[in-house]
Every structure is written in C-alpha cells, then in structure tokens.
Amino acid sequence: MKKIKLGSTGLEVAELGLGAMYLPRVAPEVSDALIQRALDLGIQYFDTASAYQDSEEKLGRVLSRRGKDFVITSRSASYKTGLDAFRQDFERSFERLKLPFIDFYGFHAVNQPGELEMVMKEPLFFLKEQKAGGRIGHIAITSHNPKTLSDALDTGEFELAMFPFNIIEQEPLDGLLAKAASLGVATSVMKPLAGGVIESTELALRFFFNHPAGVVTPGMMSIEQLEQNFTVFKERQPLSGGELQRLEDEVAVLGKEFCRRCSYCMPCPNGIMIPFVHMLHMKTWQKPMSDDVAYTLELAQRMLPALEKCTGCGACVEKCPYAIPTPQRVQELLQLLKSRSR
Ligand code: SF4
Ligand code: SF4
Structure with a gap:
C-alpha cells in the first residue's frame, strides 16, 4: 500500500x-x-x-x-x-x-x-x-x-x-x-x-x-x-x-442535510435515538411505498412512544456539527407513522 x-x-x-x-x-x-x-x-x-x-x-x-x-x-x-x-x-x-x-x-x-x-x-x-x-x-x-x-x-x-x-x-x-x-x-x-x-x-x-x-x-x-x-x-x-x-x-439525492450518524447530538434528554430517527426518516419520508419502505415503517412504529416525547428543545441541533433539523424530522416521522395507524 x-x-x-x-x-x-x-x-x-x-x-x-x-x-x-x-x-x-x-x-x-x-x-x-x-x-x-x-x-x-x-x-x-x-x-x-x-x-x-x-x-x-x-x-x-x-x-x-x-x-x-x-x-x-x-x-x-x-x-x-x-x-x-x-x-x-x-x-x-x-x-x-x-x-x-x-x-x-x-x-x-x-x-x-x-x-x-x-x-x-x-x-x-x-x-x-x-x-x-x-x-x-x-x-x-x-x-x-x-x-x-x-x-x-x-x-x-x-x-x-x-x-x-x-x-x-x-x-x-x-x-x-x-x-x-x-x-x-x-x-x-x-x-x-x-x-x-x-x-x-x-x-x-x-x-x-x-x-x-x-x-x-x-x-x-x-x-x-x-x-x-x-x-x-x-x-x-x-x-x-x-x-x-x-x-x-x-449522492445527489442526499443533499447536504443528511445525518452522518456521529452521535455528537446524543444523548437526547428524552431518550430518543437520534441517528436512528434520521435513518428511518431518510428511508421513508416522501418515498414511494415499496416493500422496503413498508418494512422500515413497521420497525419505526415501535418508536412512536419515544418520538412523542420530543419537546423540540433543540439541544440536538446545537450539538450537531451540521445543524441537522432533528426536531423537524421527528415531527415528520410522527406525522407519517400516525397517518398509517389511522
Ligand atoms: S429536540 Fe427532541 S430529539 Fe432533539 S434533544 Fe430535544 S427532545 Fe431530543
Ligand atoms: S444529527 Fe448530527 S450530530 Fe446527530 S448523529 Fe446525525 S450528524 Fe451526528
């Protein structure tokens, strides 16, 4: 080498x-x-x-x-x-x-x-x-x-x-x-x-x-x-x-605002696994339904109670070197999950 x-x-x-x-x-x-x-x-x-x-x-x-x-x-x-x-x-x-x-x-x-x-x-x-x-x-x-x-x-x-x-x-x-x-x-x-x-x-x-x-x-x-x-x-x-x-x-579809899974934003005071939130969001938000998306949403469903604890405090955004809008994505994921369970 x-x-x-x-x-x-x-x-x-x-x-x-x-x-x-x-x-x-x-x-x-x-x-x-x-x-x-x-x-x-x-x-x-x-x-x-x-x-x-x-x-x-x-x-x-x-x-x-x-x-x-x-x-x-x-x-x-x-x-x-x-x-x-x-x-x-x-x-x-x-x-x-x-x-x-x-x-x-x-x-x-x-x-x-x-x-x-x-x-x-x-x-x-x-x-x-x-x-x-x-x-x-x-x-x-x-x-x-x-x-x-x-x-x-x-x-x-x-x-x-x-x-x-x-x-x-x-x-x-x-x-x-x-x-x-x-x-x-x-x-x-x-x-x-x-x-x-x-x-x-x-x-x-x-x-x-x-x-x-x-x-x-x-x-x-x-x-x-x-x-x-x-x-x-x-x-x-x-x-x-x-x-x-x-x-x-x-990589064009990722833009710049994607989570690098570095965990610098962790821990969330309300116990939310933030890198996991971004992984779920990336795979499902505004994506056409497919077997893969349905499976990921199924997994994400278990996170619903945890996601509901997000207070939008913004501590994660402050700690993130990329200022990724985590609270917004938590809300989007919640919206997606709730619309499925109706
Ligand atoms: S905004 Fe939500 S996800 Fe971010 S630190 Fe606060 S409670 Fe946790
Ligand atoms: S939200 Fe930011 S700090 Fe948290 S894991 Fe992703 S890139 Fe790292």
Whole structure:
C-alpha cells in the first residue's frame, strides 16, 4: 500500500488508516481480531477519541502488547467545559490505551470560532507542556468547519488537521488541503464514506486517488470491511469520468442535510435515538411505498412512544456539527407513522 508522509512530523504511514469510532459496537474479541488483522495488512495509523466510548480500551488491548510500529491519534472535546475536564480525558486516554506515549493528541470538534478561542488558551498550553515533556508527539485538531480549521492552521500551533472529506463534502478542496500542504501540516480524512450513507463504498474510497488528502480513516468494525477497504487501497485505481458521475448521481439525492450518524447530538434528554430517527426518516419520508419502505415503517412504529416525547428543545441541533433539523424530522416521522395507524 502507498505510504504517505504526515506533514513535517517525520512520520510516514500507509495511506489507509483505521477509524475506531465504530469499535464500541463490537465485542472485544471481534475488535481484537480486526485490529490484529489491520496490523498484519500493514495498516499503521489508528484514530480514536475519548468520546468513542470504549474504543480506546479496545485499541489498547492489542496495541499495548506490540512494539512501536503504529501511529495513534486520540482527542477530546472537553476543552469546552474547561481545563480540568480536558486534563481528565487526556489522562484517561493513557490509562485506557495502556500506552506511555500518544503520537497525536488533539482537540475534538473545534467547529465554531468561539471553540477555537477556548482551545487557544489553557488547553493548548497544557498540550504544549505535555509535548515538551515527551508524553505526546504532536498536537492535532479536528473540525467540521473548514473556515475555523483554516484559521486554526494559521496559528501555526497544529501539526495534524482532521476533517470530513468525501464525495459529498468537498469543501477541503477549496484551499484547506493546499494550505495544510504549504504549512507542512499533516491531514487525515474523517468520514470518507460520509458516515456510512454512501452505498458504493468502493467508488467512494477511490475518490481519494483522484484527490489525495493524507491518511484516510474509514470507521471499520469487521474484518470483511477491512479486507475490502484494503484491496481498494492496494489497487489504488482513480475513478474514471463515468464512475465519478455514477457516484455523484448516487449522492445527489442526499443533499447536504443528511445525518452522518456521529452521535455528537446524543444523548437526547428524552431518550430518543437520534441517528436512528434520521435513518428511518431518510428511508421513508416522501418515498414511494415499496416493500422496503413498508418494512422500515413497521420497525419505526415501535418508536412512536419515544418520538412523542420530543419537546423540540433543540439541544440536538446545537450539538450537531451540521445543524441537522432533528426536531423537524421527528415531527415528520410522527406525522407519517400516525397517518398509517389511522
Ligand atoms: S429536540 Fe427532541 S430529539 Fe432533539 S434533544 Fe430535544 S427532545 Fe431530543
Ligand atoms: S444529527 Fe448530527 S450530530 Fe446527530 S448523529 Fe446525525 S450528524 Fe451526528
């Protein structure tokens, strides 16, 4: 597999990395086998976060038993609640990963200018101290907002920039990738499959051979997915014009306001499983009736009592990096379900 340099850090890794976001969904034996197989295939870059439930523990179970032949990134969004909370997450990352050293530690979900301001004070000073003390190698930043991320890179404080980039979200091509390259900042692609909403995964990954963008870290939770992704990166075939058109046609119906299933909006104070609401909505709202739609509505019917608890408080919209209108979609789903049960 092609190797890429991580900016000016001196590190070099295979172009395909492993995103650990979905590891909490599988049993420890499954994640052990998956991580082991990834290492055997030559994957070296692993991306996790304190917000990804037990993903750090699961990575730690395998990685802590190896020599240092991998690169790991972790991050926390707790700077939003103050230095103490951020420091706690930082220490917990070491405990969970059972590692003495983390290559990149970063600030998670720095989406708004106000969040960048929070980062640039005590939390950044803290990470700089940790770097000087040799516990971390480099300071990273993740953002869903290319403008905020671009402003962050201008400060010269970050050595790895992580952002969503895929056939639907191509904004990083408008200057962010070029800026990172010119500053020697490493780049890592989050959500290369747009949170799992693209069905043609092979084409979606081959998009990155038309637009190389650093290490690409699809979330994986089975060896089958890993092997498929690995084959795509080994063959490294850019998309032809016709294939690119097919992919663009597939995603055109999604628009920009689709749920990436990241769960940043969770928990809902009223116990609503928000990513599931969006999945049901996407499959059924304004869709012609078919066996598949009828089956999904049947499943959704069980959620009716939960959906009725939505107060429209908007907490989920505030936490969503894409400001997806969840309360509106809850109401639309309710309308659909009630019209069926009449
Ligand atoms: S608007 Fe509804 S779904 Fe969103 S957090 Fe509030 S109660 Fe939960
Ligand atoms: S509604 Fe937004 S925050 Fe919640 S899962 Fe979907 S994309 Fe993520």
